[in-house]
Amino acid sequence: MTRFPPVLTSPSRPGWETGGLVLDSPLMLAPLAGVTIPPVRLFYSRLGASATHTEMISCAGLIRTNRKTAGMLQVLPGEGPVIVQLFAGDPDTLSKGAETALAEGTLFRAVGINMACPMPKVLKKGAGARLLENPDTAFAMVKALTRFGFPVWPKIRKCPPGYPLTTEEFCRGLLDAGASLVCLHGRTPAQRYAGEADRDIVARMAKMFPGKICASGDVYSPRDISFYLDAGCSSVLLARGAVADPFLFARTLAFLGYDVHNIYGNPSPDFQILLLLDFGDGVSALCGQRMAALFAKRILAGLFRGMAGVGGLRRAAASVSSWTDLRGIIEQSGEYFERREKYSGCTV
Ligand SMILES: Cc1cc2nc3c(=O)[nH]c(=O)nc-3n(C[C@H](O)[C@H](O)[C@H](O)COP(=O)(O)O)c2cc1C
Known part of the structure; x- marks a missing residue:
């Protein structure tokens, strides 16, 4: 017997379609800077993540051929589907970085754009959540990546009052520009990672844009995840909840009715x-x-x-x-x- 058998014992269901990919389930590992390095992604693929994300990777670093940044593009044998998440402040830098990240032979299955990071060092480059204040740049970035032929997955936050567009308008703009999926974290940039995530806005966007919204925010239990799926979200990102409980994937798959190998259950x-x-x-x-x-x-x-x-x-x-x-x-x-x-x- 293999040391790490697949979490799902029988492929009892057809694959799960989300964001232009067909995966084993709707449960993915979120991008986590400083955390989702290749061995961590391999660990969570083994524990039931149907896809994982890289940390956010600086396109400016890729262009400068910074060795550490380039190393972030590594994918280990045995990893499941991986989504590479990039960040930049303008479409040109993003495109040039993507040329390296998505070069021939890449093992990545989709490309994410970080429009959610609230940290000052990212905001001051016009990247991350700063893009919520510059919708035209954000939409041009999505359009620029569509030429690579990979599904494009921008990740955003809830747009608070006073921003140029509402969350709904921003999601629509991204989808019209060619995004296959919008990953939506129901906190505002000012909240950073504190306070409650607004699950209702994620649920409302899922109804508004069927099959196009991937949920993020306060995902700690199988019930949290089924709330998002019942609301019509196409997939769910497990983040701090999966760090706190690595078996959250397996427990949730069992809760959702998948056949889970007892070794994980x-x-x-x-x-x-x-x-x-x-x-x-x-x-x-x-x-x-x-x-x-x-x-x-x-x-x-x-x-x-x-x-x-x-x-x-x-x-x-x-x-x-x-x-x-x-x-x-x-x-x-x-x-x-x-x-x-x-x-x-x-x-x-
Ligand atoms: C340590 C840490 C690092 C993160 N890094 C990224 C990142 O690189 N890219 C990104 O889009 N989101 C990043 N996030 C946000 C998570 O992907 C997720 O959206 C957020 O934690 C909300 O989910 P949760 O409340 O279930 O943890 C990070 C969050 C944390 C806590």
Whole structure:
């Protein structure tokens, strides 16, 4: 048996169409700067994400052939469908960056445009959420990318009062310019990541533009996700909820009626250890020991939920800073799970 069998046991449903792609389900991993590096995407594809996003990638960096930026275009063997998300402040820079990102042989399946980032260093370049204030530039950017022949997925936020266009007008403009899907985060730029996301505006846009809206914002539970799908959203982005609970994909797929492999539906400590070791090895190979320890600790915080003894493991992990040391602790972590015989779903 393969160590990581597919999450869906039988392809009991036809593929799920969203944004010009046919995927296994409507549940995707959101773009997360500093998080969705290749081994993280591989980890979540294994855990049931039907597609994943890169971090937002600077087109100016790609044009300058900055080595770090170019490295962000890497896709690992075994990853599922990946959407590359780009950012720039004007159509020309975006187009030139896209030429590199979408060059022949690329493994990306669609191209995203970040029109949502509220951070000052992105806004001051006229990129991210600044584009909500410059609709003509935003629409020209979508149009500029359509020539590459990939589905174009701008990601935006709710447009607050005082902006040139309403959210509805902005979505319409993007779709008229050739976008295949609009990913809509129901927070305003001023909210950044705080406060509640406005789910109702996402639901209203989904009714207004059937099959064209992908939902984002406050996605923490299967119920949050089915709210968006019931409202008519074409797909849903899992972001902080998936970081906090890596099994949110599998739990939601089961909740939605998909046939989910028991190894993910009822994950044993042994299986979670295996996932974590493989994950840390992957990050270590790409980014080195320190980063691997940091990433593995972040993932560890969401794994082993509710299992007796996990506190001891987390405390031991907090005391080390290299992957080699953390790996040793994780390998021995069986001793922390006092009641492991309770979990029977694993045959690895
Ligand atoms: C750490 C972090 C990094 C993010 N990076 C990006 C990014 O690179 N591109 C983007 O479009 N959105 C980015 N986002 C926004 C998320 O994709 C998502 O829209 C947002 O977190 C709302 O979903 P949530 O409330 O379910 O977390 C980021 C969010 C966080 C918390």
